[in-house]
Amino acid sequence: MSPDVRAAGAVLWRGAGDAFEVALVHRPRYDDWSLPKGKVDPGETIAATAVREIREETGFRAVLGRYVAQTAYDVPARHGEGVLKKTVDYFSGEAVSGSFEPNDEVDELRWLDPSAAEQLLTRDTDVRVLREFCALPPSSTTVLLVRHAKAGKREDWTGDDDLRPLSDAGQRQAEALRALVPLFGADRVLSAPRLRCVQTVAGVADDLGVEVRHEHLLSEEGYWPDPVLGIARLLAIAGDGGTPLVSSQGGVIPDLISALADRDGIELTASRGGVVPSKKGSLWVLTFRPPSGSTGPELMSADYYPSALPSPAPSHS
Template structure:
């Protein structure tokens, strides 16, 4: 059986209100200029690999943003007989600290405006990824909208459903979310007031040294009497800026994401058969244009990650 080679990388960028610059690396082994990328380690997600490879190749720690694109091309098989498919998943990633030093893989790094970077890139696939990055402003407000992890079957729980806890599988999902969502730089944690929702994101709040704030309008019981209020509440959270984690339920998230996408003209191709996906333990990365005194936040992109456990790449909107 042909084994696919999976890799991940990023458009690493910087810019403090001025001109945005992106990082290109020169790899002496191939004598090419490329975006930082590399193969996934065993048990690693694409998001984790992207951050690790950026650090290893460029020396910079990065905070992930939206998913950009997947490239695919054949590479030589290890046994030398023919080729195997290789896929690379790319994210937008803001450089937050670090300094480049030449290493075994990369001997030079250049920070360039995107137009100059496009001319220097060796491979057309990287140009396509860079153009996807340039389609939207690099600096956005990111809302990490999480569906609670597995909590067993409702029919098997005899107590108050609000107090139904995570199952063992759900605890594993919550641990994975704690690890992966940290890559996006969350700064606060909010949740529907259900034990399973709070437990799903409690570890993230613990890492931030904060509490999980309850959001009744984002529970099923609080949302459906007036969904407009629920949508307005999420937009208010986005208006506060930063990178909030918001945990909700499967009866809320599909309608909430659809309403935001319809309002702001964002296509959701992952919504097959008209149903927006929302698996337990999944999350949406919602990218909003920052609000202004004249207008509130506007949804720019919505990327669905079916799991924080090692799985196929997210669906791109």
């Protein structure tokens, strides 16, 4: 059953390494200290809600990372007519610019180390979210791995399959991804060479002012002759830093995700019966520990978004 009220927010953080701080806000209406959050607007994804609410409450622009946790609790309905079920989905959010000014909802913001923040938080549910956030390093590398959007049926296309374009539904999925992936700070775009893969992420590349770089090893025909090379290529892309957006195919993504999860001991909660999901137009947000010395990127978490359109919270590991 869907919750009556949905909200989203983030553990907003800044700093580097172990020397990081998190932001708590004081809401005079409730006289409490909490993590920044707010209600989902109609037609809005939870990721968009989190970024918008952070800006409105704290004045900071945040770049989202991994999904952290969901809380659920009862709230009174208006006019005293019973209670409603409310869920709040929290992300990791790095503060990249901005400054705080008191506003209608928040009159004070404090940057604190996690221990001090835990002592100040009013609600135990927020403490649990903070602890979940602190269980992994906040500094990380994010790879956004998307399966190409819908391109119609192969049997209905008479030309070269490499040139099969997105359908109208696929174009809508691509536009939704164009709105979603910037929230995670995508800064470069790579794609399997097939047209439908490139078209899925072309809008993001246009917005960034960059070219779509072709990655043959992440296409089905390039990956399967030697999957080890394809996995190594994705790890090399992660090791280059930044936040790459990579467009690939349904014949590649499940095996790639499974191999990384098995290698690094990550349980894929999105998996059902051992099958890793990869719907057309879906997105995996892969979070890696930054490379250190001779150690390459290590997968820390994997969040699955079955659609870039407004939907329930992602499955995460």
